[in-house]
Amino acid sequence: MKISDILHHKGGDIVTVTPETTVRELVTVLAEHNIGAVVVSADGERLDGIVSERDIVRNLVTLEPLSGRPVSDIMTADVHTCRPEAEVDSLRTQMTERRIRHVPVTDGERLVGIVSIGDVVKSSIGQLQFERDQLSNYLNQ
Numbered sequence: 001m002k003i004s005d006i007l008h009h010k011g012g013d014i015v016t017v018t019p020e021t022t023v024r025e026l027v028t029v030l031a032e033h034n035i036g037a038v039v040v041s042a043d044g045e046r047l048d049g050i051v052s053e054r055d056i057v058r059n060l061v062t063l064e065p066l067s068g069r070p071v072s073d074i075m076t077a078d079v080h081t082c083r084p085e086a087e088v089d090s091l092r093t094q095m096t097e098r099r100i101r102h103v104p105v106t107d108g109e110r111l112v113g114i115v116s117i118g119d120v121v122k123s124s125i126g127q128l129q130f131e132r133d134q135l136s137n138y139l140n141q
């Protein structure tokens with residue numbers, strides 16, 4: 001299964017904020033969309049970084065006051081990405097090993113989607129259930 005398959009079912013909607021967005025505004029965006037991370041992009045098409053709930057929590061003690069700071073102060077700029085044709089199994093392994101929960105999907109430098117560890121696990125469970133059903137049907141024929 002490919003990442004493009006996940007995006008096909010999930011959709012390619014990407015919630016973005018600009019680097020100048022304040023952490024207070026970021027928290028509002030996360031809550032409104034019920035998500036754990038947002039892509040940071042100055043133009044909505046190119047990846048500048050990613051910022052997550054973890055980034056906010058990690059910076060609570062070091063940056064006072066945090067809420068008025070721009071997300072560029074706390075975002076991860078060196079972002080692990082994948083391409084739509086990447087294999088889901090490979091990405092699942094990378095996400096687990098690197099402890100990454102959200103991976104932007106890019107085609108060249110253009111953002112085309114984002115996948116979470118939940119999306120990856122859900123697709124893997126779906127694939128396992130399909131294989132189980134196929135084996136069961138084979139054995140019961």
